[in-house]
Structures are given as structure tokens and as C-alpha cells.
Amino acid sequence: MNTRKRQLAMTALGVATLAITAVGTQGAPPAPPWFTWTTVVNNGDFMPTDSCVPTAPSTPPCRTFNSYNQPSVNANQVVVIRARSRGGQGGQAVHGVYTRDMAAAGPVVRILDRSTLVPQPNNLDSTFIEPPSFPRIDIGMDTVATRGNHQPVWRYFLDDVTETRAGTTGVYTNPFGDLIAGASKLGAVPDFSFFEVPEAPGTPFDVFPGAPAVTDGATIAFKGNYPVNGVGKTGVYYRDLENAPIPLSADNLEPAGGSNPVVLIANSLDTFIPGTRTIFGSTAPPSAANRQMVFAGFDNEDKPTLGGIYLAPLNGTTQPPLRTLVAIGGQVPGENSKARFNRLGEGVSFDGRFVAFWGAWGTEKKTLVLQCRTEGNADRVAFCNQQHPNGFITTVPVNQGIFVHDLGTRQTQVVAKTPADYDDFVYWNFSGRTPGTGEGDDDGELARWRSASFVAVSGLVDGTLTDATFHAAFKARTGILMSGTYAEPVDGIYLREGPGKASLLTLVETDMDGSLIDPEAVDDLGAALPVTEMGIERDGFRGNSLVINASMGTEETGWAGIYLTEVPE
Known part of the structure; x- marks a missing residue:
């Protein structure tokens, strides 16, 4: 286990270090937050509906927000x-996608x-x-991209006059x-051939796994799967959209994005992996x-x-x-040859300049025993317990870290590592489609245990990408592993300025006083609720937001x- 103290190490901001007082501790109240949080939306807000x-x-009944995925921001x-x-x-229940101009x-x-x-x-x-x-969302414009x-x-x-119906998923x-x-998923329809897989004419995409990206206001980038x-x-693609109808012989369809084809x-x-004669076996959803x-x-x-990470x-x-x-x-930067x-x-x-990612090295592994959740989607919880009544056993690398590559200097910098800074950067979730339902996350596969790491980078905190300064925020865990389970783990989202070895700053941690993030996070008696979970995604840090x-x-x-803070230079 690392020896990092759970403190707000404020050296990088020129502020004296102060420890967070744990929830329920007698004596002085918790230290004020060094990052001021603003509520974007919370459980008290009504969902906009028809x-x-x-x-x-x-009259008629309104529904309030209840649960959230990781947000994105421009x-x-x-x-x-x-x-x-x-x-x-x-x-x-209402499920939807929403925006708010903060x-x-x-x-x-x-x-x-x-x-x-x-x-x-x-x-x-x-x-x-x-x-x-x-x-x-586009980093510099307000264009949103989402799967549906x-x-x-x-x-x-x-041609034989057989009626056919198509199109059960897409990027919007x-x-x-x-x-x-x-x-x-309409590439097999003759009128919509511009939606087809470009390297397999007449073939529609089967699914668009993960989250599509958007850039330059009207260009979407995405991963697509298809059968041959x-x-x-599988592959990664993009498509330039135009403010134009989709032309049909009988009638034009609008509003639409024109008929430019998908580009591979x-x-x-x-496609060969660069520097090899080996074809890619997998690709991941892109960022743009x-x-x-x-x-x-x-x-x-x-x-x-x-393989690797490519531009x-x-x-x-x-x-x-x-x-x-x-x-x-x-x-691996900072390690032996x-x-x-x-x-x-x-x-x-x-x-646009900095690329943040998770990486691992070495052969040492540690074993985890993952237990199904007790809260959340009832069908998925039941399916998880049916599949893994005694838990799911897996392993994670002992040596892992968060890194940032600079396109300008072509150097890769260390942000944080195990075991020096934290004990784990890999998180697990049982997600996907449950049998007999049409709902689910990710790629439409049956629900299963999936792992992910979470990091977001911004070189625009100071308003420019012309220098080598960046800030990286990431999720990490500290705890002692006992019989495959972390004992009293502390999860948090942390921030480091680079390049260099600026101190790690705490944005939010489990057991932190939740009212420091949201004043409404109190129980019926007015006592502050402790933070229990948090999340950040790859587009969750843009500019200084x-x-x-x-x-x-x-x-x-x-x-x-959902909460927003502004990161100072």
C-alpha cells in the first residue's frame, strides 16, 4: 500500500496544506473546499419533458432526476x-440526454x-x-454527439417486393x-448507401460501441462493428456532416446532415498496425x-x-x-529500461495537443474478487447474482499508472503511479444488456464485468495550447487488498499539473462531506451526507472547466x- 496521506496538498496553488476532516469526526468542522463546486443538475431538479x-x-406528474453517467463539458x-x-x-422511467449552459x-x-x-x-x-x-461535446463548440x-x-x-424494416441504432x-x-444502421438501404461500411459496400454497421466523439462543429468520429x-x-471512422437534406427520388428528408459518406x-x-505486417485485431472508440x-x-x-495509441x-x-x-x-517513463x-x-x-491514458507494465498481478451491486437496475443486479453468486475473480496489474503524451514535444509524462501514489486505477462494473430487455449500456452484448480507467486532460486551463503545461484529472483508489477485496477503500478524483512533479490535489474523495460539493446533500435531520461515489470521463475537463x-x-x-468546478492556473 502506498504511504500517501489523504490531504489537500496545495503546493501547486501556493496554499498551505490542510487535511480534510472525516465525516462524523468530533471537533473542528471540515476544511473549506479549495475547489468551489457549482450544481449543474441534482436530484431536486425536474426533468424537461413534453x-x-x-x-x-x-398535474401532470413531473419526474426528478435520479441517476447520472459521467458528464462531458466544452x-x-x-x-x-x-x-x-x-x-x-x-x-x-425517463432516460435521456440533456445539456446546460453553465x-x-x-x-x-x-x-x-x-x-x-x-x-x-x-x-x-x-x-x-x-x-x-x-x-x-465538441471542445470548442456546442455540438453534442450521442448514441441512440x-x-x-x-x-x-x-426487389422481390418483400417488406423490410431496418435501423435500430445510430449516432445522433x-x-x-x-x-x-x-x-x-441503414447502410443496406439503397437510398442511404452513404451510411454503409466504406470498405464493405452494401454492408450496414451492426453497432457503434462506446461513445462517439465530435470535432470541428460538424464532424463525428466513432467506432463501428460489422460482419464480413x-x-x-471493427474499425474507427468519421463523417463530415452538412446542413442539407437527404435526397430521395420521392421526397427530400430534413432536417438532416447531407449525404457525405463515412470515411475509414x-x-x-x-489495416496494418504501424511498423508491422499484422492487421489490427481491435480498435477502441476514438477521441477527436x-x-x-x-x-x-x-x-x-x-x-x-x-499496437498502441495512434493519431x-x-x-x-x-x-x-x-x-x-x-x-x-x-x-515507461520514469522506470528502468x-x-x-x-x-x-x-x-x-x-x-488537440495532450493525450491522457492509462498504462501498465511488468508481469506482477493482484487478484480481485468482484461482488455484484446491491443497488441499481434490479434486472441487472439479479442477472449478475445469477451469473456470479460467489463473486467474479479477475486480476489487475500491480504496476500501472496515468500518463500524458504531448504532441508538441513528443514526450510522455507521468501523472501518477502505483504503488507510489495510489493502489489502483482500474474500476469494474457489471454492465450491458440483461436478457429479455432492450435496455443496456455499451455494445448491446449481454451484461458482463467490464473494466475501465478514467482520466481527462486539459492544456487550456491557461487559455493556450502553445506551451507544455497541462492539467490531468483522474480517478484512483487507495486501500489494503485482503482476500481479493479492498478493505475500507478510498476512491477519489485527483488533479496534477504537468509537466514536472507538482503536488497531487484532491478534488473529491469518498467519505468527504458531501455538502461541500452540494449544499443540498443532507439527510432529513440536516446532517451532511458523505460522498460515496464519483465519476469523471475523458471529455470531463475542457478549458478550465x-x-x-x-x-x-x-x-x-x-x-x-452533476457538478462543475473551475481549475485555477
Whole structure:
């Protein structure tokens, strides 16, 4: 276990170090927060819907927000979130995607929910069922990108006059105001061939795993899966959208994004891993900024021996030359010459110059025994317990860390490592589709245990990307591992300025006084609720704005919300 003290080490801000007083400790009250948090939305806010009248919330019934995924933010302080209400508040639970302009202290705006018509093409009046991953936003503009699942949206006839229905998922965005389809599972429909897999004409994408990115106001970047002769393939792509209708022989469809085709960057069909004669075996959902894409790709997703993190220009070139930023087998900065990366995380954060990622090295492993949650989606909890009644056994690397690569200097810097700073950066979640339901996260696969690390980088805290200064925020755990379980673990989101060895700053930790983040996080007697969970995603830190989701107390009797803070230079 590391020896890091749980303190607000404020050397980088020129402020004396003060310890956080634990919740329930007698004596002096908790130290004031060094980062001032503003509520974006919390459990007390009504969800914007067609039927809700907030001034008369009981007639008809309004629903309040209840649970949240990790939010994204742009440099203009526009926050986008995926959120849900409870069920039973006058009907089915509301699931949707929402934005709020925090710079203008604007209202919460609905992008889509289960009552929203899927944009054109849609001749079946289908509405959304679920946004299955966290939404993202352009770093410099207010364009949002999100996945959406729904019933088939298009009815058409084959040459033999057989009626066919297609289109059950897609990528949706709003570069021109109205929501439009940026990518869709309609590539096999002759009128919509621009949606097809570019390297496999006539083949529709099967699913768009993970979260799509958006850059340059009207360009979406995404991962797509598709079958070739019964074998699943995957790749990373982008599409430039236009403020133009989709032309049809009978009638033009609008609002829409025009008919520019999807452009291939790299795939597992015929793209070689740079410097090798090996085809990519997997690719990860990309990040994008400044008309550039960054993504992770490997020969073998589970046990990579080749691959890395790559940069590609979005300049209209199909399968452009890829620039290797970090490679499997590359030297781990700050370690001896034998320390080489053998694992790299898929959740890469990118702001146009800096690339933040998780990496591991060495052969040492530690064993974890993961237990199913007791709260949350009842069907998923039951399915988890059915599959893993005695827990799920897995391993994580002993040696792992958070790093930032600078495109300008071409250097990779250490942000934090195990065991010197923390004990773990890998988090586990049982997620996905439960049997017999159409709802779920990620790629539509049956629910299973998945791992992820969480980091976000911003080189724009000082307003410019021309220097080598960046700030990186990440999630980490400290605790003693006993029989595969962390004893009294402390999870938190932490911040470090780089390059260099500036002190690590605490943004939020478990057991911290939740009222320091949200004054409404108190129980019925007015006592502050402790922070129990928190999250940050790859687009959660833009400019000097950093957003998180946080929960206080228990899911049934506690409080939760989305919160924003401004990071000083």
C-alpha cells in the first residue's frame, strides 16, 4: 500500500496544506473546499419533458432526476449528461440526454429522451428507447454527439417486393440546431448507401460501441462493428456532416446532415498496425479535437503484443498514415529500461495537443474478487447474482499508472503511479444488456464485468495550447487488498499539473462531506451526507472547466448530481 496521506496538498496553488476532516469526526468542522463546486443538475431538479409543467409538478406528474453517467463539458462551459428518473413516478422511467449552459446559468435542455422521434431517416415514427453510453461535446463548440437505440426506423421493399424494416441504432448529433442522424444502421438501404461500411459496400454497421466523439462543429468520429462473411470486424471512422437534406427520388428528408459518406481511418479487416505486417485485431472508440482523431488499437484486445495509441488526421484521406504516440513495448517513463508498456487503456482523452491514458507494465498481478451491486437496475443486479453468486475473480496489474503524451514535444509524462501514489486505477462494473430487455449500456452484448480507467486532460486551463503545461484529472483508489477485496477503500478524483512533479490535489474523495460539493446533500435531520461515489470521463475537463457526477449517502435515501468546478492556473 502506498504511504500517501489523504490531504489537500496545495503546493501547486501556493496554499498551505490542510487535511480534510472525516465525516462524523468530533471537533473542528471540515476544511473549506479549495475547489468551489457549482450544481449543474441534482436530484431536486425536474426533468424537461413534453408533459411536465414545473410550476405545477403534480398535474401532470413531473419526474426528478435520479441517476447520472459521467458528464462531458466544452471550453464554453456547456455540460452534456445522460440521466434517468426513477420508475413509478406516474409511469415509465425517463432516460435521456440533456445539456446546460453553465456560463449563462441557462436552463436544463432536453436533447432526446424516450418520447423523442428518431431523426430522419424515419418513416415509422419510431422514438428512442435508450442512449446506451455517455454523450460527448465538441471542445470548442456546442455540438453534442450521442448514441441512440430504438425500434427500426425505415420500412422499404426489396426487389422481390418483400417488406423490410431496418435501423435500430445510430449516432445522433445537433451541429445545425435540430437533432440529426450522423451515422445509422441503414447502410443496406439503397437510398442511404452513404451510411454503409466504406470498405464493405452494401454492408450496414451492426453497432457503434462506446461513445462517439465530435470535432470541428460538424464532424463525428466513432467506432463501428460489422460482419464480413459471418466474421465480426471493427474499425474507427468519421463523417463530415452538412446542413442539407437527404435526397430521395420521392421526397427530400430534413432536417438532416447531407449525404457525405463515412470515411475509414483504420480497421480489423485490412489495416496494418504501424511498423508491422499484422492487421489490427481491435480498435477502441476514438477521441477527436482540432480535426484529428486519437484511438487505441491492438492485435489482441485481451492480451496485446502489438499496437498502441495512434493519431490520424481527418483530412478526407482513407486509411491515412497513423502516427504512433505510445506503443505496446514502449519505454515507461520514469522506470528502468526494462519497464515496457504491455497494456494501454482504451479510454483516451485528447484536447488537440495532450493525450491522457492509462498504462501498465511488468508481469506482477493482484487478484480481485468482484461482488455484484446491491443497488441499481434490479434486472441487472439479479442477472449478475445469477451469473456470479460467489463473486467474479479477475486480476489487475500491480504496476500501472496515468500518463500524458504531448504532441508538441513528443514526450510522455507521468501523472501518477502505483504503488507510489495510489493502489489502483482500474474500476469494474457489471454492465450491458440483461436478457429479455432492450435496455443496456455499451455494445448491446449481454451484461458482463467490464473494466475501465478514467482520466481527462486539459492544456487550456491557461487559455493556450502553445506551451507544455497541462492539467490531468483522474480517478484512483487507495486501500489494503485482503482476500481479493479492498478493505475500507478510498476512491477519489485527483488533479496534477504537468509537466514536472507538482503536488497531487484532491478534488473529491469518498467519505468527504458531501455538502461541500452540494449544499443540498443532507439527510432529513440536516446532517451532511458523505460522498460515496464519483465519476469523471475523458471529455470531463475542457478549458478550465471540470465536471463530475457524484453520489452522497445511499441510492435509496441519498443524493446525487452533476457538478462543475473551475481549475485555477
